Amino acid sequence: MAKVPASLESLTEEYGPHLNYTPPGGWQDAAHEGPEKLVKTHCCFCGQQCGIQLRVRGSRVVGFEPWEDFPFNRGMLCPKGVKRYLQGSHPDRLLDPLLRSDHGFRKATWDEALDFTARRLREIQERYGKDAVAIYGGASLTTEKAYLLGKFARVALGTRHIDYNGRLCMVSAGVAYKLALGIDRSPLPWSDIPKAQVLLIVGANIGECAPITTDYVWRCRENGGKLIVADPRMTPITRNADLYLPVRPGTDLALLLGMLHVILREGLEDREFIQAHTTGFAEVAASVQGWDPRTAAEYSGVPPEAIERAARWFAEAGRAIALHARGTEHQSKGVENCLAIINLCLATGNIGRAGAGCAMITGQGNGQGGREHGQKCDQLPGARSLLDPEARAHVARVWGIQPEELPQAGLTAEEIMEAIHRGEIKALLSMCFNPLVSLPDANYTREALEGLEFFGVVDFFLSETAQLADVVLAGSLQEEEEGVTCSTEGRVIHIQKAVDPPGNAREDSWIYCELARRLGKGRYFSFTSPREIFDELREASRGGVADYYGITYEKIDRQMGVFWPCPSLDHPGTPRLYEDLHFHQPDGKARFLVTEWRESGDPVDRDYPVYLTTGRVVSQYLSGTQTRRIGALVDQYPEPRVEMHPRLASRLGIAQDDWVTVATRRTEITLRASVVRTIRPDTVFIPYHWPHDRSANRLTHRTLDPRSKIPEFKVSACRVQKAARPGGKA
């Protein structure tokens, strides 16, 4: 039974989060003497994957220096990147494997911890079948680690169930791009953004969640481009928007259908392009007939004239780009929303050329690369389908097994948690994932995890989820193992190893190879370095959609990144997809796909009359496992607050800083109010980086988009009330 073995207080006392403010050795002169080396690598946090140089002294990372030659960010960094170096020597860092004891955890040797883990996994598989064990991975892992994890699940364990926290990130966009265009990757490099004449930004808090992209957006404006922003909140980039569309949470689709309606009504579509390069236009045209601006306005809360203006600007520009992120993707119709954005681009011929197209902005560091090489439940390396016999044969050959030995597709991340809750999955091995904070309906997640017969975690800090584990294997930070990631642009970049893992912590890939050996599958996992894993990955991806065969570490360093597909060693890579207007479909044509309107899975009503939407703040990253330990970042935004409009606040008698209780159909939490005019009066916003009684995800619901299985984090129904004090229900 995976119950927290000790009180929260005593675990926090021992494992944090504590706040670290100072570099190892302190700020004083003594710590700055002696030789120092600069390691050119990338930020460990978001999908921008900024180039950064780590300052290394002895065996420790002691600071950073901007890397101005790296073309994507040219030295720019957000506060998270500036302070990331404070993790390696953090006092909370796990330096040994931990085994659960009567009153918390005790240190263990690697042999003890790995033997125990392998034995429990084997016992459970023997008793309940192979699929009783599930693997969780994450999109902050290097691509080598993600690849290794996919192979570990399929070859070492033979389970169907492996999925990753990217399922909570942008899978809806991935599904839409694959359906319509054939490739799950943003079709354009970021250098296209300043060339657009109109930028349409839908549900993307760029200033806080993709900060470096701000400069690209501002450059577009300096060049005379117009900026349209659709969001229920005025986020920082809205300050320079030429047109702001205050879309009601969960109704982006209505806005987008209304825009397409206007474009077709006014004959602004690009008939030649549609005729020559697409299919399905007639059906889509028929489906938007009922979405006149008036109707779209009733659904979305955006004035009809604004919808018309946005549509005309977008269609009349010679070059328009639509950017989108979690706001529109985290919905139970996330795939439809993204398809509707693609439809707008196809209808206006905006794709495949400089300054024109659509792009999803990845959230997690390796959000792109982490979903290409096999830690998704239905996918094999090279973005191949696990259902495709040819793909199975190819990968089985590279792995030296029979295609029949490869399991079939398994469940997605939230579905795995539900199968655990039902008692069907008995054991979970998780790395780079903090589901207790990041999955929706956190109380349900806790119940599920507490019912596990075995729970193993690989992590470098004891996350809230790891507190429930039977064994915690002390793994490595990004700067402690070499590898590659793929940035939001589709650019594969090189993560350098700067230092060894501290104490008895080990490289993540070593941990999985050792486990495989103990499971009797060592011969498939004889890797001694990430480079060997990468070389096998290149072969496994060869000929696939995400073809990495022509990419090497050296080529990445030489070219400052290589855009995939890159099928051969002399191929330069592919910054912009579809330049020949040949799409990755059997007939070479892009597909218009009809998008049906659906209600949210947690609709507002008389009892729960206010929309709740969740998201991020600039100084924290995802579930906060790392950033809630960095003092300066915590000081910048110490506590989650409930953002609400003065109109809603005054109706409820709530003033700035008052305690307010937000209740949904799941449970309630109590936080302080932040009263601002920059949010719709029918909506409240809570950032989700915190656990326990400050956890926004206690409030969210488990409705999934039917195709991509992304949860609907951006739309819940809630009731808001003034409270006397913090606290409230669990």
Added chain:
Amino acid sequence: MFGYEFYVDPSRCIGCQSCVQACAECDTHRGHSMIQFDFIDRRETIATAAFVCWHCEDPTCAQVCPADAIKKYDDGVVGSSLKPRCIACSNCVLACPFGIPKLMAPQQQMMKCDMCYDRTSAGKRPMCATVCPSQALAYVPPEVIARERREKAMNTFWFGEQKITTKVFMMVPAEKSEVHVDVADYIWEAEDALVSQTE
């Protein structure tokens, strides 16, 4: 750094505070940030602004210093107080029309933005302007600003009757060439004076 100038464009600021965090990482003021950062009025707007020292041509802080502890270097940068000389009297803190110098209590010394003198004097860009993701703080050659920005660079401020010309430039809408700031407003509402004038 030769041929480079410092430009501040509050209209680009996204409030991320990267400058604040990076400033504290600079070797001349380890652990202390010298950036002036403000949410203009968070209830009403998302607008934010970040400023560095303006590095006045004729710096008021140096004029009022009884100990002659504040130096303007040859390249126009006005430094922090010289440690052995500073008597922590706070004259400069009170006199600076922009409210830049800070008295650091533990070491009893005035510190201020010195444009990362260890960096700029050695051919590197200042921390804040290098990392700024929106380039609201930019350290680039003047021709780049002229070519790439719609706004115009200006460096003359009026505080009532007092005209101040600065090394650091402010980006303002093309039709303006000087910014008028009421001293009284500035003293009582330090955070919004400069920005509200330009928007």
